Amino acid sequence: MTHVYFHCSNVKNVFVDRRGAVVGDxxxxxxxxxxxxxxxxxxxxxxxxxxxxxxxxxDQGDELFVVPFTSVLGKPN
Structure with a gap:
């Protein structure tokens, strides 16, 4: 089990996840x-x-991976 954090950002803003979540992998x-x-x-x-x-x-602050929101949004109409 690992404690990970999910921070969101763009060029103007940053949302810091202070609680995180425990995940298995x-x-x-x-x-x-x-x-x-x-x-x-x-x-x-x-x-x-x-x-x-x-x-x-x-929990050491090392980035594991990133998820661009566009990968979830899909292509614009």
């Missing part, structure tokens, strides 16, 4: 990261999420 961390991105996208807001990236880091 990288696949579980990836699935959780996708759910975080989907929940933010689905919130009722005027935010354009296309330039946002979710950074997944371990």
């Amino acid at each position: 990288l696949a579980e961390a990836r699935d959780h990261a996708t759910r975080v991105v989907q929940s933010l996208i689905n919130e009722r807001s005027f935010e354009d999420w296309r330039d946002w990236v979710l950074h997944v880091s371990d």
